Amino acid sequence: MSKIAYDPVKDRFAGIIRHSRWLRRIFYFVLDLFFLRSWHIRRILREMGKKMDQKGEWKLLDAGCGFGQYDRFILSQFKNVKVHSIDVKEDYLEDNRHYFRDDVTKDRIQFYEADLLEFSSEEKFDFVICIDVLEHIEDDVTVMRNLQSGLKNGGHFLMHSPSHYSEEDADEDDSFVGEHARTGYSKEEITAKLESAGLSSVKPHYTYGFWGHAAWVLSVKWPMIWFTNIKLLAVLPLLIYYPVVMPVCLLMNFADLYTRNEKGTGIYALARKS
Structure with a gap:
């Protein structure tokens, strides 16, 4: 059985959907349908975003936006949100700017290249999401601190990652965590790291049970x-x-x-x- 690497597969799909809006829409639909993490994240965003949207304009930071999957969901669900979306891959950002060009023009979303280890922002956000990113970064606590500093007081931070149990899916021939800086987090570890970064009221939950x-x-x-x-x-x-x-x-x-x-x-x- 061949060893799996996610990044080359993702880059291959990015090349396929790059020049077609309808293929990209189908791709978003497939991501939301097949990947259970999207079910959990969209559920939380729907519940919390609805409350913020009722109060007027609010700001969300998507830290590590990738294909812009969650940006599309957020913009479609909430009329009062303004999204700042960052990633380290400029080619992904250019694709996103093209696909979201109408929302960019309306100033509903902006895309920026940024390294999360060096991230800082004068903007303060009501909500920060960081989905399946932290496991790729060795110095994850620095990233958590940087993102925490961009939150307003009372703002919320939401992350998703493989857990430490994902090691059970890795062996010598077939690894789904080969590109990661760590296998994953336990509830205790992610709680301790988020608290050390200046966050509180941490509520962890295992997915993919x-x-x-x-x-x-x-x-x-x-x-x-x-x-x-x-x-x-x-x-x-x-x-x-x-x-x-x-x-x-x-x-x-x-x-x-x-x-x-x-x-x-x-x-x-x-x-x-x-």
Whole structure:
């Protein structure tokens, strides 16, 4: 079985969708459907963003925006939000500026190249999200401190990452954490690090528990292995495979969303700046 590296696969998809708005919309739909972390993050954003939107204009920082998946959701859900979206990859940012050009023109969203280890901002934000980024950075506490400094008092910080249990998915031949600075976080570790960065009221929760992890193996891990090994030749088998397994996977994702997982291969934490 070949070793998996996420970044080359993501870059390959970025090249495919780069010049097509409808392909990008389909790509966003697939990300939201297949990746359970998106289910959890969108649920929290929907609940908290609704309250802030009712009070008038508010500002959100997307730290490590990638393809702009969550930016699209946020802009579609909330009319009073202004988004600052940053990433270290300029090619991703250019693609996002092109796709979100109408919202950029209306000053609803702006994209900036930034290294989170050196990030500072005169702007103060009501909400900061950092989704599947911290696991790639060795000095993660510095990033947490930098992002905390950009929060208004009372503002909230939301992160998601693999948990320390994700090590169970890595072995000598097949690693899904090879590009990471750490395997993942436990509840205790992420709570301690966020508190040391100046945040409080930390609420961690494991994602990808029993049901969510099983859905991920069936709907993401195995298909990615096939796609990596045989590339476009995997398309036809997957067209037969997905209609059979996806209804079951969606039910398992839904179960994970409403389960208090004692363990899981993912983790999110919601914290507040006092």
